[in-house]
Amino acid sequence: MSTDRATTGSSTTQSALRIVWVYPDLLSTYGDRGNMLILARRADLRGFPVETIEVRSDEPVPTKADIYLLGGGEDGPQALAAQRLNTDRGLHKAVDQRAVVLCVCAGYQLLGASFSAKGAKHAGLDLLDITSDRGRTRAVGELVGDIDPELGLPTLTGFENHDAKPFARVTAGVGNDGATEGAWQGSVIGTYSHGPALSRNPALADLLIAWATGQDKLDPIDDTWPNRLRAERLGAVRVTVPRAARAPVAASR
Amino acid sequence: MSTKRPLRAKLATSVSLGAAALSRATGRGDGSVIGGRLGLMIDPNLLANLATGRQIALVSGTNGKTTTTRLTAAAMGVLGDVATNSLGANMPTGHTSALARAGSTEYAVLEVDEHYLPEVLTSTQPKVVALLNLSRDQLDRAKEVAMIADLWRRTLAQHPVHVVANADDPMITWAAAGATGAGAGVTWVAAGQRWHDDSWVCPDCGSHIERAVASNGAAVSNMPVAPEPESAPAPPADPPETPTGVQVVDEVTVVASGDGTLDGATELITAVPAPANGGHPSATMARSHADRPAGSVDERTLLMPTVPVPEAAHPAGRPLGSAGSHPATPVLAPIATPQTVADTIPGLPAVSALPAVPTDPTATTADGADWRCTGCALRRPTPQWRVEGDAVIDPTGRAHTIQLQLPGRVNRANAATALAVAAEFGVDPALAAPRLAQVVSIAGRYAQVQRDGRDVRLLLAKNPAGWLEAFDMAEDVPTLLSINSRDPDGLDTSWLFDVDFSPLQGRRVLITGERAYDLAVRLDINDIPFTHVNSFGKALRSVPAGRVEVIANYTAFQDIRAELDRVN
Numbered sequence: 001m002s003t004d005r006a007t008t009g010s011s012t013t014q015s016a017l018r019i020v021w022v023y024p025d026l027l028s029t030y031g032d033r034g035n036m037l038i039l040a041r042r043a044d045l046r047g048f049p050v051e052t053i054e055v056r057s058d059e060p061v062p063t064k065a066d067i068y069l070l071g072g073g074e075d076g077p078q079a080l081a082a083q084r085l086n087t088d089r090g091l092h093k094a095v096d097q098r099a100v101v102l103c104v105c106a107g108y109q110l111l112g113a114s115f116s117a118k119g120a121k122h123a124g125l126d127l128l129d130i131t132s133d134r135g136r137t138r139a140v141g142e143l144v145g146d147i148d149p150e151l152g153l154p155t156l157t158g159f160e161n162h163d164a165k166p167f168a169r170v171t172a173g174v175g176n177d178g179a180t181e182g183a184w185q186g187s188v189i190g191t192y193s194h195g196p197a198l199s200r201n202p203a204l205a206d207l208l209i210a211w212a213t214g215q216d217k218l219d220p221i222d223d224t225w226p227n228r229l230r231a232e233r234l235g236a237v238r239v240t241v242p243r244a245a246r247a248p249v250a251a252s253r
Numbered sequence: 254m255s256t257k258r259p260l261r262a263k264l265a266t267s268v269s270l271g272a273a274a275l276s277r278a279t280g281r282g283d284g285s286v287i288g289g290r291l292g293l294m295i296d297p298n299l300l301a302n303l304a305t306g307r308q309i310a311l312v313s314g315t316n317g318k319t320t321t322t323r324l325t326a327a328a329m330g331v332l333g334d335v336a337t338n339s340l341g342a343n344m345p346t347g348h349t350s351a352l353a354r355a356g357s358t359e360y361a362v363l364e365v366d367e368h369y370l371p372e373v374l375t376s377t378q379p380k381v382v383a384l385l386n387l388s389r390d391q392l393d394r395a396k397e398v399a400m401i402a403d404l405w406r407r408t409l410a411q412h413p414v415h416v417v418a419n420a421d422d423p424m425i426t427w428a429a430a431g432a433t434g435a436g437a438g439v440t441w442v443a444a445g446q447r448w449h450d451d452s453w454v455c456p457d458c459g460s461h462i463e464r465a466v467a468s469n470g471a472a473v474s475n476m477p478v479a480p481e482p483e484s485a486p487a488p489p490a491d492p493p494e495t496p497t498g499v500q501v502v503d504e505v506t507v508v509a510s511g512d513g514t515l516d517g518a519t520e521l522i523t524a525v526p527a528p529a530n531g532g533h534p535s536a537t538m539a540r541s542h543a544d545r546p547a548g549s550v551d552e553r554t555l556l557m558p559t560v561p562v563p564e565a566a567h568p569a570g571r572p573l574g575s576a577g578s579h580p581a582t583p584v585l586a587p588i589a590t591p592q593t594v595a596d597t598i599p600g601l602p603a604v605s606a607l608p609a610v611p612t613d614p615t616a617t618t619a620d621g622a623d624w625r626c627t628g629c630a631l632r633r634p635t636p637q638w639r640v641e642g643d644a645v646i647d648p649t650g651r652a653h654t655i656q657l658q659l660p661g662r663v664n665r666a667n668a669a670t671a672l673a674v675a676a677e678f679g680v681d682p683a684l685a686a687p688r689l690a691q692v693v694s695i696a697g698r699y700a701q702v703q704r705d706g707r708d709v710r711l712l713l714a715k716n717p718a719g720w721l722e723a724f725d726m727a728e729d730v731p732t733l734l735s736i737n738s739r740d741p742d743g744l745d746t747s748w749l750f751d752v753d754f755s756p757l758q759g760r761r762v763l764i765t766g767e768r769a770y771d772l773a774v775r776l777d778i779n780d781i782p783f784t785h786v787n788s789f790g791k792a793l794r795s796v797p798a799g800r801v802e803v804i805a806n807y808t809a810f811q812d813i814r815a816e817l818d819r820v821n
Contacts, residue, residue, distance in 0.1 A: 025453040025461060029389070029397075034750030034778070041778050058461060074397050080459060141744065159745045195747030199774045225777050229770035 016049040017212060018065035022091065023057040026081045027107050030161070032071025034196025035102060035205075039067060042202065043209050045221045057081060061090030066212040067100045070107025072161075072194050075117035078106040082115070085125055095127050100212045101188040102204075103128075104197050105162055108182065108190030128183050128190055132176075138162070142237045143193050145181040153207060156181065157200045157233045158193020187211055200233055202226045258302050265296035266303065269353045286342050289349030300345050303352035304361070304377035307336070310674050311373060313365040314385025314425070316719045317667050318343065320659065321385060322364035323695045324671035328685035329360050329678060336361035340696060344369050345376065360678065367401050371408040381677045382409075383417040383670050385444065387424040388451045388718040389751070391743030398424055398451045406431035413437050417673045419444035419666075420636040423452040423462050423624055427631060440648075442673050443639035444666040446622075447725070448718030450751065460628020638673045645669040645682065653686040658693045661726035696821060697814040704817065706798035711820070713810045715742070717751040723804045724756040731796040732757060733789070735766035735809035742807050746771040754779045763792045766809045789813050 021036045040050045055061050057080065061068075068091060073081065085091050095101060101111070109115040112130035115122055124131075143160040147153040160175070175181025175192055182191035189208070191197055198205040206218050258266070269292030292299045310329070312322045319339075326337040336355030338347045343364040352361060365373045367387070374382065384405065387398050405428035409416060418429030420441035429439050446452070455462055625632030637648040644652040645668055655668050668689050672682040694700040694711075701710045714723040738744050746768050754776055762783040764772045769785055776783045786792045789812070793801065805813055814820055 028450060030745065031747035031750030034747070034775075037750065037778050041780075056461070074399060076399070076459065077454060159747060161745065195745075196750040199750065199771070199778075225770060225773040229774050232770050 016051040017043050017067070017209070018051045018053060018062070019043075019067045019069065020053045020055055020062060020065040022055055022061060022068055022070045022085070022107075023081050024054050024071070025056045026077035027071040027073040029072040029074065030105070030159075030195030032069070032104070032107075032195055035069050035071070035104070035198045038196065038198040038202075038205050039069075039209060042205050042221065043213075046209070046218050048209070048213060057084050061085065061088050061094070063090050063093040063097070065094065065099060067102070067208055068094060070101070070103040070111070072105030072107060074106075078110055078115070079117045079120075079122050081107075082110040082122055082124055085110070086123065091125065092127065095186075095188060098187050100208050101127070102197070102208055103188070103190045105160075105192060105194040108192065109162075111188065111190055112183075128185050128188055130176075130183050130190070139175075139192070142233065143175060143181065144234060144237050145175060147204075148184060151184065151207065153201070153203045154230075155234060156191070156193060156204070157230055157237075158191065158197050159195065160192040161194055162192050199226065200230050258305070259296075261296045262299055262302035265292040265299045266353045268292060268295055269299070269350060273350055273354065286344075286346045286350065288353060289342075289346030289351075292349050292353060293346060298376075300349045300352070300373075301376040301378075303349060307352070307359060307361050308678060309361045309363065309377050309379040310381040310383065310678070311363050311365045311370070311377065311379045312383045312385070312670075312674075313367055313370045314383075314419075315367065315388045315390050315716065316722065317385050317663060318364045319695050320664060320692075320698065321383065321667040321670055322362055323692050324664075324668055324689050325383070325674045326362040327688045327692050328671045328675035328680060328682075329362060330688055331675070331680045331684045332360055332678060334358040334360070336363075338363055345373060348373060348377065362674075367405075370405060374408060374412050374414065378412075379414055381415045381417060381674050383674050384419065384425045384429055385667070385670065386419055386422045386446060386448075386718065387428075388448050388716060389748065390716040390718075391745075399454075399456050402428045402456050405429075409433070409437075415440070415677055417442060417670060417677065419446070419670070420634045421446040421622065421624075423626075423631065423633075424456055426634060427456045439634075440638065440673050440677070441634045441636040442666070442670050443636035444670055445640075445662060447663070447721045450717070455626040455628060455631055457631050458626060458629040460626050462624050462626050462631075464622050464624040638669045640665045640669050645672055645686065647672065647676070647682050651683070653682050655686055656690040658690060659699050661722055663722045663725070694821060697810065697817075697819070700814075700817075700820045702817045702820050705793055707793050707796065707801045708799060709793070709801045709803055709817070711810065711814065711817075712802060712804045713807070714804050715806050717748050720752045720804070724754075727756075727802045727804065728800060729760060730800040730802055731761035731763070732802045732804065733763045733765065733786075733792045734772055734783075735764070735789075735803070735805040735813060736768040736772050737766050737806060737809040737812070738768045739808045742809070749775040750778075754781055757781055761796060763795065765789065765792055766805065766812075789816050 019036055019039055021033070024033070036052055036054075040052050043050045053062065053065065070081075091101075103111050108128075109132045110122075110124050111128045112124040112132055113126045113128075115124050115132045116134050138161070140161045141159070143156070143158045145156040147156050176183075182189065182193070184190075189204075193201070202223050210216065210218055269288040271288075272291045273288030289300075296302065310325060312318055312325060314321075322337060323339055326335045326339065329335045334355070336352055336358045338351035340347070342348075342350065343366045348363050348365070351363065355361065361377075363373070363377065363379075370382070387401055389398060402424040409428065409431040410433050412432075414432065415438050416429045416432040417440045419425045420443055422444070426441075432439055449464065453462055454460070623633050639646050640662070641652065643656075643665065644654045645665070646652050653672065655665060657664055657668055659667075668686075671689065672680075672685055675685050676682060697711050698713045699711065701708060703709075712723045712726060714720045736742075736746065736749070738746050749771055752775075758781055762776065762781060763786050764776070764783050765786050765788065766772070773783065773785060784795065786795060789803075803810075803813055
């Protein structure tokens, strides 16, 4: 049997931290499963019972869960996901109730007001005050950014591969526009750091868990390997934007 | 044959051969690329010229290309000498080198990179093309899976080539069904598909693809099947009807017996959403990773209404001609709409006339997990070739025991594909099968090397699907994993989270390579203890004498192979 589970709770445990992976059938391209596994594991290590829920795109999105995850996807599935989520409205209801959302890449774009896929503009979920459009060139490579200081998180590191209010200002890579990266609005965080973004950003994972559980501070856990990975990846990237030239950090909304 | 080639082609060929020899002599390479590159500069049509007059088979797909090419060349050896790009140089330069070096062999088997298949089809005009599988691989630079499938489908519509295709891969099935025109056709092989996460969505209509798999991972069945009508297929516009009396709550129905085989004691099982802690977890639709944490609310538990299975109404196999191929009918341009797919895809029975499953022998093997699109008529075609234990079953039902030196179920499937391709050239599988046993390792893949008292076996795994296959092959011994992220590997290691490493649970696991820390974080999340070592040598010294498995991605594999004197 798999040991790749951090689940200790059952579906009947009221206090279980419920993590929903939205539409893995449509939005799962770059190890997007990782964010779910990482959150479940890190919550489990803190003694929180965890329930993970994979919601396929022909199923209703539960409205009462604690954390929602949306991953990357190709144009066609991305457009289909937006259409189905707008019809379903479950994610909208959850966000209204201050559920925590981490969306990456295509999942991030479709939470905006509009996005571009297959050469056409599509209505997004309008849960983030962003719009996205095709870039002139595809952004592929390591991404580094200073996260909005209000969130109190260390430098963002990730890998981006994509063609939008910022979550971080970019010091290497492209992000939204070469200056800003991702978006933060209420309890919703979007990033172009694709796939298992949390593998290199354990503090961000803990922030999401803290938000979802209402804890101010989580017990420390052994982060030897994530920290070594962070150091290695940050060391492998040459900072591309001079500090003085960086765009101002956007305010949270 | 070669005397008919234009003068420019002759010149280009000799320059190509000279450059290749120079490359080898100076130790700069194996000559499999540079020779072809120079030759093509002199004569841009060199590949086409070298291909003229030969009978050629191409092999493409995400995984298993090199191995299947080697096996196919071995099978075709029944006919005489066979030219092949056995060193894995799978772009036109490599093909050019291979054919230039081969002289005037009548036959050639060429491995082709997925992206180059259209170009190489055009220049070499092959008799047969084998399509193995499609899954995510190097997404930071490669085309997405659905795009490749679409490219292939459109390409095959324009070539009178016979296709040997994996019936277990929906993307391959859809692409292969594009083969049209005079002389075109498809032979379906039950080659298996362990990795499902790139084919949950129908490439034709965007609906979901359903699969039937038991909770123990064994394929159990086909989909819900209406009793087979006596008459000809009805118009295929509607989804299959629910068998009377069966409660289909989740649109998921599987047919299975308790041991995962289909025999006289089959029961029709209907999937319903799991009541809390209720039901029998005997079979679930395989909809996601094996490492889905327990307690997922979408985990299906199956109730077992005792609904009689329709009597074996399956016609005892489809007509199995010489190579069991089907005539292909024109399908493409425009791509078939959902309503027309069943009409037009060769080998795909119309949905309303699904063969009754229980007697389909192909459904009893792990390779035979049935699948179908829930929104259109795309579904698993009935394969003519399949694997059963150590035997390949040919379209006439004859079993050919394969004494394969290569490990894993996937290589027995590759052997089946090789025999199916060779059969298109008139090779009797009974004569070809013994030759497959002579293939021991391919450019280091599966090589076994003695070093410092350790018996090391090398397994190459480049992407999530490949890792799943490697875990199937690996024995329960100390295991070294190595990951790099250089250009040939893809720069992005995100896919490590697509792989469930839990098969390694309980083994001594060592990790190394330039991206070992990514692996470390992944294994940590997977709760698998490991030791990080800085080199292959250290890894060997830190395990006791005896068997060691090495699983590595491309350049990491080449690094280790170099330390083992470039073992082949």
